[in-house]
Amino acid sequence: PDAVVTDVASAADVRRLATAVAQRHGRVDVLVNCAGVHELGTAESIDDGQWERLIAINLTGTFLVCRSIIPLLTAPGGAIVNLASAAGIVSFPANAAYSASKGGVDALTKNLAIDCAARGVRVNCVCPYSIDGPMMNRHFDSQSDPATARAAAEQATPMARLGRPEEVARAVAF
Secondary structure, three states, rough: OOOOOOOOOOHHHOOOHHHHHHHHHHHHOOOEEOOOOOOOOOOOOHHHHHHHHHHHHHHHHHHHHHHHHHHHHHOOOEEEEEEEOOHHHOOOOOOOHHHHHHHHHHHHHHHHHHHOOOOOOOEEEEEOOOOOOHHHHHHHHOOOOHHHHHHHHHHHOOOOOOOHHHHHHHHHOO
C-alpha cells in the first residue's frame, strides 16, 4: 500500500513520488538511492541507447530523487545514502558507461554532502565491488563461460569471494 512505483529516470515520476511521500508521511528521515543497472561496453562498442539508459537510471535518477526528497528530509538529523560502485572509483575493462555513471554518483554525493551540511543532513556514498546477486548473475550468465567469469570475480577480491547483499545493507544502515 505504501509503495509508489517510480521510474527514477523520469522527473515527473520522481515528483509524483515526493508528493506521495509528503502527503503520507510529511517528512523523510533517511533516503537510500539504490536503483541501478549495468551493461558492459567500451566507448566504441556501447550504443547511444545503452549509454543514455545507464546515465539516466544510475546518475540522473539519483540526482532527481535527491532533488525531490531533500526538502522533505528531517533537519537536523536526516541522511542520504547513495549507492555507487567501486567501478566509479577504479575503472574496469569494458565498463565505460557504468563507470561514468557511478563516478558521477560519487561526485554528486560529495557535492550534496557540502550543500546539505549546514542543514544538518548527512550525505554519504557506499561503493561496493562485486556483490552476489541478480545483477552479477546476469553479468556472469552473459559471459561465454559463466563459471570461469564468477571464479575470476571471486579471485579478484581480497577475501576471494563476492560480497553479500547483507554486508552492503549493514554499511548503508551505519
